[in-house]
Amino acid sequence: MGQFGEYIKMALYNLKENKGRSFLTMLGIIIGISSVITIISIGNGLKADVMETDEPKSVTVKVDEEEADNLQLITWEDMQAMKDRLSDRVDGVVGSASSQGSVATRKGSFDAYLTLTTPDAGKDPIQDPVVRGAYFDEDDMQNASPVCVIDKGSAIALFGNMDVVGMELDVTVDSTIVTFQVMGVRDMDDELIAANNEAMEMFGMKMPIYIETPYTVSEAWGEAPGNFSAATLYLKSGQSANSVAKSACQVLDSRHMNDGDNLFSKQAELDMSSTLGAVLDGVTAFIAFVAGISLLVGGIGVMNIMLVSVTERTREIGIRKSLGAKTSSIVVQFLCESAILSGIGGIIGILIGAGISYGVAALKIGGLSARLSLSAILLTTGFSCGVGILFGIYPARKAARMSPIEALRQI
Template sequence: MRTLGSISIALSALWANKLRSVLTILGVVIGVAAVIIMVAIVEGFKGRVIKEFEGLGSSLIIVYFDPSEASKRAGLKISGLTLDDARAIEAQCPLVKRASPEIGVPGKASYSGRDMDVQIRGVVPEYTTTRSVRVARGRFINNRDMDEWAKVVVIGSEVEQKLFRDRGLDPVGQDIKVNATSFTVVGVLERKGRAFDEDYDKAVYLPLTSAHKRMLGGKWVGVIFAQATTPDKAEEACDQIWRVLMRRHGNRPDFTVDTQLRVMQAVGRILGILALVLGGIAGLSLLVGGIGIMNIMLVSVTERTREIGIRMAVGAKRKHILMQFLVESATLSGVGGTIGIAIGCAVSWAITQFVGDRLPAHVTLWSMALAFGFSVAVGLFFGIFPAARAARLDPIVALRYE
C-alpha cells in the first residue's frame, strides 16, 4: 500500500501543476516524434526499394558503367557499355536468358500545341520482360524497329493522359515530337508508377538504335539488365558476364555486375545504417528533454521540501520518497513518449497520403516500442538524482524549511 500511495501522490502532484508538466514533456514529445518519423521514412523507402527489386525477379542481373578509380588515375581509355556488349552477353553466356540494354535522358514530348517534360528511354524489345512492364494498347518496340532505326515510340500512361486522353483521342497511329523529332506512336504502356527514381508513366520509349542514330548520337548505353536462366544460377551467370565483358573491354574493369539480391542487400544495409544515424540524431532531443525533466524535478524537490518533511514525520520511509519522485519523472517521460508516438504516427500517415511514392513512411512496432522505452528510461535516469536528493533530506531540517 505504501508503494501505491507514493504513486498516487506523484500523479496528484503532476496533475496539480499541469502547465509545468506540459512544458516539461515538450522535449520528450519532440524527440520521440522525430525518432518515429525519421525511422518511418527510412523503413518506408527501404520497403519500396525491396518491393521494386522483387518485382523485377530474383534472376535479375544488373550491369552498369562504373570506371574504377585506378583506371581514371592511370589515364586508361574508358570504353563504357554498348548494345554489342548486350548481344555478346546473350550469345556467349549460356546461363543468361536475355539481356536488355537501355539509356535514358530528359527531354520534351509534344503534340498539337501541348508539351510535357518526359524521360526519353532508348530500349530493346526485351525491355518489357526485364522491367516487368505491360502494353495497354498497340504494341511495343520489335526487332524490325531496331533494324530499321524506325521512327516509332511507345508512351507512358501519363503522357497519353496529358497529350491525348483528355481530348478523347487514341494516341496509337498519331505522330508526336520528341525533342523536335517526329515519331509515330505504336503503343501505350499500362500504369506502373515510379521505381528507382524513374517514372515509367512519364516516359517515352524509342528503339535503342533510333535513339542513338536520330537523337543522342554515339553508341553507349547506361545499363544492361540481364536475366539468368534460373534464380539459383544468377551468381554463376554474373561470373560469365564478367569474363565476357573483361575480354571485350581489354581487361579494363570499367563496369560492375551485380545480382538483384546483392544490390538489395547493399541497399538494405545502407538504409539500416541511415535509420540508426537519423534515429540517433533525433534521439538527442530526448536527452535534452531528460535534462529538462531533471531541472524541473530539482525545482519540485526544493518547493516541496516541507511536504517531504511532513511525510517522513508521519512514517514515510526514504524509499517511498524516492519512489514518489521517480514515478513523477517516469510518468512525465512516459506521457511525453505516448504523445510523441501519436504525433509521429500522424505525421508519417500525412506524409504517405500527401507525398505518396516519392517519400513513403512506414511506422514499425519496433520503432514505437524503442522510442517509448527509451523515453521512459531517460525519465528514470534523469529522475534518479532529484529523487535521491529528496530521499536524503533530514526530516527535522525539512520541517523547518519555509
Template sequence: MGGLYEYIKMAVQNIRANKGRSFLTMLGIIIGIASVIAIVSIGEGTKNQMNSEIDGIGAGKIAISVSSDAMTEDEWITPEDVQEVRKLDDVEGVSVSNSYDGETVTGKGTFSIMLTGEGPDAKMINNSEMKYGNYFGEQETEEGKNVCVISDSDAKRLFGTDDVVGMSLDITCYDSSKSFRIIGVTTQKENGTFVSYTYDGMPVTVNIPYSSMDDLVVGSDEFYSITVQADKTQDSQGIADQIVHLLEKRHQCAGEDYFQVESFQDIMKSMNEMLGMVTTFISFVAGISLLVGGIGVMNIMLVSVTERTREIGIRKSLGAKTASIMLQFLAEAAILTVIGGLIGILLGVLAAYGICTVMSNSMGMAISPGISPTVVLAATLFSCAVGVFFGIYPARKAAKLSPIEALRRN
C-alpha cells in the same frame, strides 16, 4: 495499487501546475522520438519502393559473365552455349549483350551511339514496353537482319519525333558503316524513378540482333556475358548453379572458375543493406536528442526536488516511507517521458507521411512511409526507459532527504 494511483495523480497535478516547464522538459523527448520514427519510416518506404521497381525489372534475372582467366584462355560464351542454356528447365529466356561505340548522323546532327547486339529474348530480359512497332525476335536474330530498336527519348533526340518506325539509321562502327531499319520504339515504364533506363547526355542506345554485327565488328558472336530470365518462383541460386555446370561441361573447364554469377536478388540485398546502414546511422544521430531530452528530464526533476523540499519533509515526518517518496518522483519523470513519447510518435508519423507526400510529388512516383509497429513500440518503451533511468537520481535524492533537514529549508 491505490498508492500507485495516488502517486500518478499527484504527478499529473504537478505537471499541470507547471505546463510551460513540463512542455520544455518533454521537448527533447518529442523531437528525438519523432525524428527516429520519421527517418526509419521514410527509409523503409523508400526501400520498399526501390525493391518494387527492381523486382519488376529484375526478379529472376541472373547474369553470367566470363572471368579474366577465361578471356586469357580465349574461352567465351558462344551462341551454341546460349541455345543449350535456353533448353534448361526453369529458364524462360536468355539474352546476350555486346556493346560497341559508334556514331550516326541525322538531320539533327552527329550523335555518339552505344550499339548493342542482343539475342532473341532481348525484349523479355529488358522488360521492354513497346510504344511503336515490335522488338526483333528469333527469326530476325537467326537471319541476321539489319533491324534495330531504340527508345522514344533517343528517337526524339535523333529525329525530333518518336514515331520513327520504318526510318533508317546509318551507323559507323570501327570504320565500317551499315544501315539499320528501325522496327520498334520502346518507352520507359511509369514509376521508374529509382531505376532509370536513360538519362540526358548519355550516348544514344541502338539495340540490334547480334548476328547482324558480323560485318561491323570482328568477334561479335563471342559474348562476355549473358543474362538469364529464370522462373521467378524457383530458387535463382539453384538455377544459376545448373547454368554454370552446363557451361563448364561444354567448355571442359570444371573447377577453373571461368564463369561468374550475379543475380539481381544479390544486388537488391546489397542495396537494402546499404540503405539500412544509412538509415540506422541517421536514426542514431537523431536519437542523440533522446539522451539530451533525458538529461533535461533529470535537471527539471532535480529542480522539482529542490522546490518541494518542505513537502517531502512534511510527508516523511508524517510517516511516508523512502520508497513512497522515490516512487512519487519516478512516476512524475515517467509520465513526462511517456507523454513526450506519445506526442513524438504522433508527430513522427505525420512527418513521415508529409515528407513522403512531398517526395512523391517532386519525384513523380508514389512513396508510402513504412510505419513499423515494432519501431513505434520500441520508441514508446525507450521513452519510458529514459524517464525511469534519468528520474532515478532525483527520486533517490528526494527519498534520502532527512525530515528535519527538509523542514528547515525555505
C-alpha cells in the same frame, strides 16, 4: 504493491495540481519521441519501396576467361539450351557484343555504337519497349540480315521523326560500309532526349546513334561472329536470381562437359537494393539520433522541474521523514513521479508520431510512404521512461537525503 499504488496516486495528484508546468516539462519528451517515430517510419517506408521496386529482373552468367578457351565460351546453342531447360523461369536468354562506327545522313555525320546481340534482346525488361515496327528474329540472325533497331532519340537525330521503319542507314565499320534496314524503334522519354541534346550541344557535339543488330552481321565487315563471354537471362516474376543463375551454370557445365572446373558462374553485380537499403538505414539512424537529442533536452527539463518540486515540498519531506518514512520510500516516490511524467509524454509523442506517419502514408506527401516499426515504438517507449528515471535519480536522492530537522526548519 499497495504502497507502490499510493506512490502512483501521489505522483498523479502532484502532476494534476501543476498541469501547465507538467505539460511544458513533457513537451521536450513529446517532440523528441514523435520526431524519432516519424523519421524511422518514413525511413522504413522508403527502404521498403526501394526493396520492392528494385527486384532483380535479370541475371548474368559469365565464363572465367582466364581458365576457358574459345571453345568453352557461350554459344548460341548454349543459350537456346538454357532457354529450353529454364522455360518456366526465364523469358529469354541474350548474349551481346559491341562495335563502333559512324553513320551519315543528310543531317550530318554521327558516331554509331552497335550492340551485336540475339533476338531475345527485344524482351529486355529494363530497356524501353519497341513502339514502331518489330525486333529482329532468329531468321534474321541465322541469315546475318543487315537489319537493326534504333531508339527514338537516334531516329529523330537521323531523320527528324520516328516514322523510320523500312528506311536505310549506311554505317561505316572498320572502313566497310554496311547498309542496314531499320526494323524497329525503341521508345525513349522526350525529356531525356531534350536533356541529352542540350548536353551534347554544350560541348559542340552531336548525339551518338545507338544501333541493335544481329551479332552475325559482323560478317559484313569481315569479322567472324564469335561466341559470348557472358549471357543474360531475363527472369520471370518472382524468380530468384541466384537460383536461376545456379541452374544456368549447371546447364552450361553439362553441355561443355566441365566436371568441377567452375568455368561458369554468376556475374558479380552491384546489389543496388541492399546498397540503397544500407544507405537509407544509415541516414535514418543519423537523423533519428539528431532528433533524439531533444529527448535529452526533455530529460534535463524533467530533472529541473523535479528539483523545483523537491524545493517546494521540503515541508512534506520533513514531516514524512520525522514520522519514520524510509529513505527508499522518498526515492521511489520522486522516481515514480518523474517516470510517469516522461511516460505520459512518451505515449503522447508516440501517438503524434504514428498520426503523422499514417498521414504521410495516406496522403503520399512528396511521394513519401511510411511504415510504423514496433521495435521503434518499444524502443522509444522504454527510452522515454528511462529518461524519466535517469534524470529523476538526482532530485529523488536529494529529497531522500534531507535531514528531517533541517527540512522542518525551512517551514
